[in-house]
Amino acid sequence: MSTLIGVDWGTSSLRAARLDAAGEVLEERSLPRGILTVPAGGFPAVFDEACGDWMREPGALALLCGMAGSRQGWVEAPYAGCPAGFADVAAQLTWIEPGRIALVPGLTCHEHGVPDVMRGEETQVFGALELLGLQSALLVLPGTHSKWVRVIDGGIDRFATFMTGECYGLLRQHSILARMMPAGDGELDAAAFVQGVHHARRSGTLLHAAFSARTLALFERLAPAAVPSYLSGLVIGEELRVQDLRGTLSVAVIGAQALTCRYELALATLGVTVTRVGSQATWRGLRAIASTLQGTS
Known part of the structure; x- marks a missing residue:
């Protein structure tokens, strides 16, 4: 099988890896060259800076996922529709250089007539x-915009986006709640976090529950240092409140430990266990797409 170069090109950074036939990383690089730092027409030069020496290997193939395929990226890669599996995504690659460099399409699905989208997360799920x-599985990818993904028979059937991380940041920094909290988040206070998760589920709406971060601190029932953890529990609890988890025994959570451990705590309050997957999911997903493309499983 040809040398595979995997690239996860996001808004603020670029990660690249040279992969073996099993999708294991032989060499990895990271550059602070997210798509927002690249001037018009500058994508080929940044790609060459990151991966040029690898691409000179005979038969090298580069697959790029993430925001490189967005409207602000190298070339806009049209979204593939759900349901979509490995083969569907491989069939809709956008080729920058045929046979050498391709963009993985993002996915779109519709609920109540409104489109939802993802770019990069589909590769992590695969x-x-x-x-x-x-x-078949239920997966969640925490972050600024968390994604809940339902997989059936190896294909992404549907997904939904929640602006959880962004709402936390807005409330944490730009609301009246910021005055009740220290400058930094500090270590996670697990008890305060779980308290926030429970209150979010009881209150029925974050618009009401969020104010409790102020009043609990005001009446000294929550220490200022614990308020960020409590607020984190509130927004993640709100995310869980609207999920249909009936009959769900386990959820796969993809991401960095700092976030996945919070979802593990929150889901435990519902009796749901968590299987955590880290950054290697991206590289294994790109290898799986490449294998489908090349006619191997």
Whole structure:
């Protein structure tokens, strides 16, 4: 199989890896060259800076996922529709250089007539399925815009986006609640976090529940240092409140430990266990897409 170069090109950074036939990383690089730092017409030069020496290997193939395929990226890669599996995504790659450099399409689905989209997360989901040996699963990818993804028979059937991280940042920095909290978040206060999760589920709406971060501190029932953890519990609890988790025993959570451990705590309050998958999901997903493209499983 040809040398595979995987690139996860986001808004603020670029990660690249040279992968073996099993999707394991042989070499990895990271550059602070997210798409917003690249001037018009500058994508080929940044790509060459990151991966040029790897691309000179015979038969090298580069697959790029993430925001490189967005309207602000190298070339806009049209979204593939759900449901979508490995083969569907591989069939809709956008080729920058035929046979050498391609963009993985993002996915779109519709609920109540409104479109939802993802770019990059689909690759992580496919990688997680490979790593966990699953064909059907419920997965969550925490972050600024969290994604809940339902996979059926190896394909992404549907997903939904929640602006959880962004709402936390806005409330944490730009609302009256900021005056009740220290400058930094500090270590996670697990008890305060779980308290926030429970209150979010009881209150029925974050618009009401969020004010409790102020009043609990005002009446000295919550220490100022614990308020960021409590607020984090509130916004993640709101995210969980609207999920249909009936009959769900386990959820796969993809991402960095700092966030995935919070979802593990929150889901435990519902009796749901968590399987955590880290950054290797991206590389395994790109290898899986490449294998489908090349006619191997």
